Amino acid sequence: MVIVDGREEKMQGPVGCEERIFVSVRLRPLNDKEIDRHDVSDWECISDNTIIYRDGLSVSEKSMYPTAFTFDRVFSSDCPNRQVYEEGAKETALSVVRGINSTVFAYGQTSSGKTYTMTGVTEYAMADIYDYIQRHKEREFILKFSAMEIYNESVSDLLSVDGAPLRLLDDPERGTLVDRLTEETLRDWNHFKELLSLCEAQRRIGETSLNETSSRSHQILRVTVESSAREFLGNDKSSTLVSSVNFVDLAGSERASQTSAAGTRLKEGCHINRSLLTLGTVIHKLSKGRNGHIPYRDSKLTRILQSSLGGNARTAIICTMSPARTHVEQSRKTLLFASCAKKVTTSAQVNLVVSDKTLVRQLQRELARLENELRIARTKPTSSISDALLLEKDLEIEKLKKEVAILTQQRDLAWSVVEGMRQEAYNESPRDEKPVNVCSDSQYPKLRVRDRDSFSIGFRSHTPSARQSFGSEESFLQLPDFKLTAPHPSASSPQLSPKIPVFVGSTLHQEENDYENSEVPCKEVCCIDSNLSRNRYLDSSSSESRPKIHQYNSSPPRENSAISGVIEVENEDVSKQESSKSLHLNKNIVFEPPEKTYLCQLKDEPCSCRRSRFTRSRSCKASLMTYSPWIEKLEENDGTSPIQNAEDFTGRTYNFDRKSSASKLDHQSEAGELIRNESPTSTSATPNNTQRSPLESQSSFASAGGWSVQIPENKNSTVYRTSTRGSEEMSSSHKYENQHDDYPVQAMTPTPETYGSSSAWSSEFQRLQREIVELWHDCNVSLVHRTYFFLLFKGDTKDYIYLEVEHRRLSFLKNVFTSGNQMVENGRVVTRASSEKALRRERQMLCQRISKRLSRVEREKLFLTWGIELNAKERRLKLANLLWSDCKDMEHVAESAALVAKLVGFENPEKTFKEMFGLNFTPGQQTPMRNNTLKRSVMSLL
Numbered sequence: 001m002v003i004v005d006g007r008e009e010k011m012q013g014p015v016g017c018e019e020r021i022f023v024s025v026r027l028r029p030l031n032d033k034e035i036d037r038h039d040v041s042d043w044e045c046i047s048d049n050t051i052i053y054r055d056g057l058s059v060s061e062k063s064m065y066p067t068a069f070t071f072d073r074v075f076s077s078d079c080p081n082r083q084v085y086e087e088g089a090k091e092t093a094l095s096v097v098r099g100i101n102s103t104v105f106a107y108g109q110t111s112s113g114k115t116y117t118m119t120g121v122t123e124y125a126m127a128d129i130y131d132y133i134q135r136h137k138e139r140e141f142i143l144k145f146s147a148m149e150i151y152n153e154s155v156s157d158l159l160s161v162d163g164a165p166l167r168l169l170d171d172p173e174r175g176t177l178v179d180r181l182t183e184e185t186l187r188d189w190n191h192f193k194e195l196l197s198l199c200e201a202q203r204r205i206g207e208t209s210l211n212e213t214s215s216r217s218h219q220i221l222r223v224t225v226e227s228s229a230r231e232f233l234g235n236d237k238s239s240t241l242v243s244s245v246n247f248v249d250l251a252g253s254e255r256a257s258q259t260s261a262a263g264t265r266l267k268e269g270c271h272i273n274r275s276l277l278t279l280g281t282v283i284h285k286l287s288k289g290r291n292g293h294i295p296y297r298d299s300k301l302t303r304i305l306q307s308s309l310g311g312n313a314r315t316a317i318i319c320t321m322s323p324a325r326t327h328v329e330q331s332r333k334t335l336l337f338a339s340c341a342k343k344v345t346t347s348a349q350v351n352l353v354v355s356d357k358t359l360v361r362q363l364q365r366e367l368a369r370l371e372n373e374l375r376i377a378r379t380k381p382t383s384s385i386s387d388a389l390l391l392e393k394d395l396e397i398e399k400l401k402k403e404v405a406i407l408t409q410q411r412d413l414a415w416s417v418v419e420g421m422r423q424e425a426y427n428e429s430p431r432d433e434k435p436v437n438v439c440s441d442s443q444y445p446k447l448r449v450r451d452r453d454s455f456s457i458g459f460r461s462h463t464p465s466a467r468q469s470f471g472s473e474e475s476f477l478q479l480p481d482f483k484l485t486a487p488h489p490s491a492s493s494p495q496l497s498p499k500i501p502v503f504v505g506s507t508l509h510q511e512e513n514d515y516e517n518s519e520v521p522c523k524e525v526c527c528i529d530s531n532l533s534r535n536r537y538l539d540s541s542s543s544e545s546r547p548k549i550h551q552y553n554s555s556p557p558r559e560n561s562a563i564s565g566v567i568e569v570e571n572e573d574v575s576k577q578e579s580s581k582s583l584h585l586n587k588n589i590v591f592e593p594p595e596k597t598y599l600c601q602l603k604d605e606p607c608s609c610r611r612s613r614f615t616r617s618r619s620c621k622a623s624l625m626t627y628s629p630w631i632e633k634l635e636e637n638d639g640t641s642p643i644q645n646a647e648d649f650t651g652r653t654y655n656f657d658r659k660s661s662a663s664k665l666d667h668q669s670e671a672g673e674l675i676r677n678e679s680p681t682s683t684s685a686t687p688n689n690t691q692r693s694p695l696e697s698q699s700s701f702a703s704a705g706g707w708s709v710q711i712p713e714n715k716n717s718t719v720y721r722t723s724t725r726g727s728e729e730m731s732s733s734h735k736y737e738n739q740h741d742d743y744p745v746q747a748m749t750p751t752p753e754t755y756g757s758s759s760a761w762s763s764e765f766q767r768l769q770r771e772i773v774e775l776w777h778d779c780n781v782s783l784v785h786r787t788y789f790f791l792l793f794k795g796d797t798k799d800y801i802y803l804e805v806e807h808r809r810l811s812f813l814k815n816v817f818t819s820g821n822q823m824v825e826n827g828r829v830v831t832r833a834s835s836e837k838a839l840r841r842e843r844q845m846l847c848q849r850i851s852k853r854l855s856r857v858e859r860e861k862l863f864l865t866w867g868i869e870l871n872a873k874e875r876r877l878k879l880a881n882l883l884w885s886d887c888k889d890m891e892h893v894a895e896s897a898a899l900v901a902k903l904v905g906f907e908n909p910e911k912t913f914k915e916m917f918g919l920n921f922t923p924g925q926q927t928p929m930r931n932n933t934l935k936r937s938v939m940s941l942l
């Protein structure tokens, strides 16, 4: 809207949008010359928008040419300039006061009334502009004028002469005409006209031919309006609206033939026609859209009017035409031009010139706004996320804190127990008793098992002194600094229950003087007291004779947990050579934190065994019964190295359930020590549980190896449970005696040194190895497990204990299967059938690995080696099924192990710690278990 004469008047459409050029046609009356020659008027405006060619054409011509033209407005010959301005140009022209460029120009043949029309339009427009300025004095308007002429394609400034600004002759001191127009015409339009008249008169004085040639040029009056932008920017006075309005009076096109022009006039006509032709071309192209090249630069006129033709301006074209029949051709061309112009669109915008100060302020405001938006955007969604994360982290921290507190408490407790035991052992030892020399170079530790009550592992000493000091052949492991001497019932039988997996790790090489000088690493020994004290408990009729019940946290154990260890060293016959450097233990030390399991471990550091400690380990867990978890992982993500899946390992090797631990702790309780109550949810923590049934005791024996035993009520079969929750699953109706009878204790296996020579030991090793291989076969043990074990233990004397353990475990397992019993492992019932199924799945996994791990050449070579025809179907599966299939043929076994190792990426067995197959007796500060590589190896191994 624009205010004109006190009225808000609608302007030519919304700012910033494309809008069409406003096109109107003005028909002038027949002039005297036309009347004189009796020319007739064939055009008639039949409405405000339509003009028709009414007569003068033959029927054939009428069919060839259009006779009706419609435009935004058509003005008949009797329309005055005022109406033409008001209805055809005003809205466009007055856009300038609102900062929008505008152009009004007249187009038509010569003598069609262009100048006549534009003079009127310019005067009325300027009058309205002045009127607007007068009405809006608060906006501080500035008008600037320029007038130019394009003559023969040359542009000249009409307000200067020979390049010098034109000064009015009446008062040259008052400045140039432009200055005076700018300064003085602000008062009113009449004064402007006066100055223009003076200017015109002066030009006539200087250039007498000006009047004659004026119609032979394109003349452009440009009025630039600058005003404050308060209307747009409030009180901002430093920004301005700057726009221009162009009043263009084009030279008229003419036909040279009609005017018989020659010489200068012909030349002028040519330039005029060329520029008008360019204008027509530009309009025509613009009417088709803005695609492609628009030849603005082909003429000065189009170059100057470029923005007005399809640019940032509002444009109104008034096409003037003569009604005379003699000019019908020119009139039709004019109408065709007008028709094209009608389709041209422009995109007028407010031209705001923003001062630097305002610009900075604007940008600062914008910046602040954006920052605020960003802050809001960040705050809202992020706060909830961060709150949730913080809460989660807080909970995690709290959980870890509790865990640390519990572990610390357990550690301190354990230490206090150890210290107490040590002190007790020390106190009870005869003063003249010498530390027992347990092992010598040539003497290997001997697995020693007590009959039925518990088993322990000791290093059997064959030295006379040791025998003497022990008082019998069954000298047990000397754990320096452990000096407790709590007599243990029935501790004399050197037998180990086969039901109890034994976990031993030892270098087994220890100088006889190791314990004396405390300089040689003292390998830890951990044995499991399964409390297989059926007889003891059966014989114990009174609750007083039963141990106090150790209370455990009953929270669900983690899969990788459930290792509890018991160190038991008999002391009855053990004497110390020196006070604190030998160990007499008849105590069980149990470590089982609520949700963690600890590997009972003694430091393998210079054997001041005062530094013996229990080191947590979560890696000693694997399953013999089920195929390796990494294989399971492979099923999901084949191609992943089994090593990489170590963290996900959930198998079991030597895990002890808490049930076992509970019963083990009974021994502690007997001594009045190590009674804990860590969790109110403990399954065995209630006072009622303090009296353990024989069955409970029985259950613990198997669970020493991570198994517990369960006898289904409906049959006499037994379930050996590896679940850490085995205790609560026990049935009170189970008959322990049956269990025990099924698995009578065995005589202690002789140690390598008993063979006297390496060859004898070698043959014994081979015998053990063959039996283990057969047991693997019978028990459907994981091929990966077999492979690792086979490759790891190759006959070194240190391997003896591992073979012993493996042999016993497998024997136990075989007995379970043979008797039709079940074993529950980590909550899963394991039967022979399930083990066979697991083995089949493992073979399938290996089958897949054959194609992934081996090249085609390698595969074909293998097929041939293993007697599989190259064109046979399912060659890989056949090969996988052949692996470890012949337990009698050790060569076949070795080849199977090599191939499986290659398939699972276990190619450096020498780098794997054998202790992973048992309790980890690690030397020094660095626990191998904490080595990631090793851990992975071990995990994949198991």
Ligand SMILES: Nc1ncnc2c1ncn2[C@@H]1O[C@H](COP(=O)(O)OP(=O)(O)OP(=O)(O)O)[C@@H](O)[C@H]1O
Residues within 6 Å of the ligand: 027, 028, 029, 031, 077, 108, 109, 110, 111, 112, 113, 114, 115, 116, 117, 214, 215, 216, 250, 251, 252, 253, 320
């Ligand atoms: N609508 C009109 N009513 C009355 N007279 C008119 C009208 N239009 C033009 N005339 C007269 O016609 C004559 C020619 O007009 P004008 O000079 O404006 O034509 P032109 O198109 O500007 O010619 P040129 O191209 O040569 O400059 C003038 O004498 C003018 O007074």
